[in-house]
Amino acid sequence: MKTLVTGSSGLIGSEVSLFFARHGARIHGVDNNQRAAFFGPQGDTRWNQQRLAQLIPGFSHHELDIRNRQGVLDLVESLRPDVIIHTAAQPSHDRAAAIPFDDFDTNAVGTLNLLEAARRFCPASPFVHMSTNKVYGDRPNTIALCELDTRWEYDDPAFEHGIAETFSIDQSKHSLFGASKVAADIMVQEYGRYFQMPTCCLRGGCLTGPNHSGVELHGFLSYLVKCNLEGREYKVFGYLGKQVRDNIHSEDVARFMWEFCKNPRVGEVYNLGGGKANSCSILEAFQIAESFTGRRQIHTYVADNRIGDHICYYSDLRKMRTHYPDWDISITLNETIRQIVDAWKSRL
Numbered sequence: 001m002k003t004l005v006t007g008s009s010g011l012i013g014s015e016v017s018l019f020f021a022r023h024g025a026r027i028h029g030v031d032n033n034q035r036a037a038f039f040g041p042q043g044d045t046r047w048n049q050q051r052l053a054q055l056i057p058g059f060s061h062h063e064l065d066i067r068n069r070q071g072v073l074d075l076v077e078s079l080r081p082d083v084i085i086h087t088a089a090q091p092s093h094d095r096a097a098a099i100p101f102d103d104f105d106t107n108a109v110g111t112l113n114l115l116e117a118a119r120r121f122c123p124a125s126p127f128v129h130m131s132t133n134k135v136y137g138d139r140p141n142t143i144a145l146c147e148l149d150t151r152w153e154y155d156d157p158a159f160e161h162g163i164a165e166t167f168s169i170d171q172s173k174h175s176l177f178g179a180s181k182v183a184a185d186i187m188v189q190e191y192g193r194y195f196q197m198p199t200c201c202l203r204g205g206c207l208t209g210p211n212h213s214g215v216e217l218h219g220f221l222s223y224l225v226k227c228n229l230e231g232r233e234y235k236v237f238g239y240l241g242k243q244v245r246d247n248i249h250s251e252d253v254a255r256f257m258w259e260f261c262k263n264p265r266v267g268e269v270y271n272l273g274g275g276k277a278n279s280c281s282i283l284e285a286f287q288i289a290e291s292f293t294g295r296r297q298i299h300t301y302v303a304d305n306r307i308g309d310h311i312c313y314y315s316d317l318r319k320m321r322t323h324y325p326d327w328d329i330s331i332t333l334n335e336t337i338r339q340i341v342d343a344w345k346s347r348l
Contacts (some may be wrong), residue, residue: 001020001024001025001026001082001083002025002026002079002080002081002082002083002084003020003025003026003027003028003030003081003082003084003085003164004030004075004076004079004081004083004084004085004227005027005028005029005085005087006019006028006030006031006054006066006084006085006086006088006153007030007031007087007088007089007130008027008029008030008031008049008051008061008089009029009031009035009045009046009048009052009087009215010031010087010217010255011032011207011208011209011211011212011250012087012130012204012207012250012254013029013031013087013220014048014052014211014250014254015209015211015251015253015254016085016087016253016257017029017056017059017252018024018052018055018056018254018264019054019251019255019257019258020083020085020143020254020258021055021059022182022269023051023258024340026058026060026313027030027052027056027058027059027060027256028062028079028081029049029052029059029060029061029062029118030062030064030066030075030088031045031049031061031062031063031088031191032063032064032065033045033046033049033152034065034090034106035091035213036089036101037098037104038090038092038094039186039215039269040097040239042213042215043109043213043215044213044227045138045213048211048213048288048312049061050117050138051211052089053234058133060070061076061153065110066088066106066110066111066113066114066239067105067106067109067110067113069109069113069321070112072113072114072117073116073117073120073121073122075117075120076114076117076118076120076122077120077121077218080121080122080125081122081125082122083125083126083128083261084114084118084122084125084126084128085128085130085257086111086114086127086128086130088106088128089106089107089130090102090103090106090107090177090180091177092177093134093175093178093308093309094177094179094306096175096177096180097175097307099175100251101248101285103176103177103180104125104176104179104180104183106126107177107180107181107217108180108181108183108187109182110184110189110339111129111183111184112187114127114331115127115187115188115191115199119191119195123197124197124198125193125198125264126198126261126264127182127188127191127197127198127199127200128199128200128202128257128260128261129185129188129200129202129255130199130202130204130207130253131181131182131184131185131188131201131202131203131204131269132177132178132181132190132203132204133167133203133204133205133271133273133310133315134164134174134175134177134178134181134236134308134324135178135181135182135185135203136167136168136169136173136203136310136313137169137172137173137174137175137178137308138172138174138308138310139167139168139169139171139172140163140206140292140310140311140312140313141153141157141311143215143312144156145311145312145340147242148242148338149163150242150281150283150284150287151244151280151281151283151284151312152239152242152243152244152281152311152312153244153312154312159167160200160276160317161276161313161316161317161318162246162271162273162275162313162315162316162317163271163313163314163315163316164271164316164318165203165270165271165316165319166262166318169182169185172308173307173308174308175306175307175308178308184233185201185265186269187245188201189201189269190201190267191267192266192268193266193267194304196266196288197266197267198264198265199225199266199267199268200260200264200265200267200268200269200270201269202256202270202272203255203269203270203271203315204252204253204272205246205248205252205271205272205273205274205315206220206221206245206246206247206248206273206274206316207248207250208220208221208247208248208249208250208334208336208340209249209250209339209340210285210339210342210343211250211343212250212340214226216235218267220245220282220285221247221285221337221340222340222344224282224286224289224291224297225286225337225340225344226294226344226348227298228286228289228290228293228298229293229295229296229341229344229345229348230348231258231298232298232300233298233299233300234297234298234300235299235300235301235302236282236299236300236302237302237304237305237306237309238302238303238304238305238309239305239309240279240282240304241282241283241286241299241301242282243281243282243305243309243311243312244276244279244280244281244310244312244313245275245279245280245281245310245313245314245332246273246275246276246278246279246314246315247274247279247280247336248272248273248274248278248328248329249274249279249331249335249336249339251330251331252274252330252331255270255327255330256270256320256324259324259326259327260324265323268323270319270323271315271316271319271320272302272314272315272319272320273313273314273317274314274315274329275314275315275316275317275329276332277313277329277332277333278314278329278332278333279333280333285337286299286314288333288337289332289337292337292341293341294339306328307320316347318333
């Protein structure tokens with residue numbers, strides 16, 4: 001199975017490349033280390049590209065910017081892959097406002113370039129798009145909440161299991177990042193439904209794991225652990241540090257993508273996160289990290305929250321489990337953080 005993975009040097013792209021390769025796929029990775037341009041040297045992912053070249057027999061790296069329309073068309077035409085996994089993105093909620101053209105051209109236009117290439121040259125190949133829960137904007141903040149000692153929690157029984165895919169993405173504040181990802185998300189659905197292509201959008205919660213190059217503006221758990229180990233200050237933005245996220249290990253993301261590719265559907269949407277069981281607030285994340293590092297988390301509090309940020313968000317996984325009963329969360333939050341701690345210790 002010839003598999004084209006965009007953003008192959010990033011967290012999810014690299015995990016997918018390794019997972020699919022273990023199952024016999026021939027991996028073609030597309031990455032131009034744009035994270036270093038977005039975030040500076042701390043965002044550099046060349047180390048991960050080199051790791052893939054060492055670990056995956058026959059790995060093919062393609063130094064291509066997905067904004068290069070003709071380059072994308074030419075590559076997909078030459079490869080005609082059996083599967084396309086699209087994880088390349090400008091991933092920062094905050095950074096997008098400073099680079100709006102780069103953000104939209106990467107997230108929205110880059111996705112369109114790939115979709116059109118797939119339609120022309122491999123329309124029957126499953127197309128998996130890594131979307132984000134930020135497509136819901138700040139609408140989750142309209143759900144009734146209750147304040148607990150260390151977290152906010154939903155106070156509406158309709159959301160006992162979290163946010164479902166039927167939740168509205170309209171009439172809310174998204175951040176420019178969220179808006180560019182909405183454009184991509186809708187286009188992936190439309191190519192599926194209009195052209196009957198096997199596409200899906202995975203609206204990710206906090207995707208994480210030991211190979212995450214976390215920075216302040218993206219990758220909260222990885223960056224939090226890095227700060228803890230280095231004795232650096234971690235800034236908490238608003239909501240008393242009680243804002244809640246569900247966290248999913250990159251391997252569980254790759255496992256779901258594999259299940260979808262084995263039995264694809266047309267124009268589907270899934271909220272892909274850790275669910276309620278793998279959710280935590282920032283304060284709770286501090287406690288778990290400290291339990292593994294033995295170091296106190298140094299942090300300061302900034303009263304202003306990030307624009308369009310969620311107070312409480314975790315994914316309702318029932319649709320995913322119904323459509324793909326062989327898939328479920330396999331790596332707990334505590335184990336995920338332990339792995340991140342061990343990985344940073346080996347790199348610092």
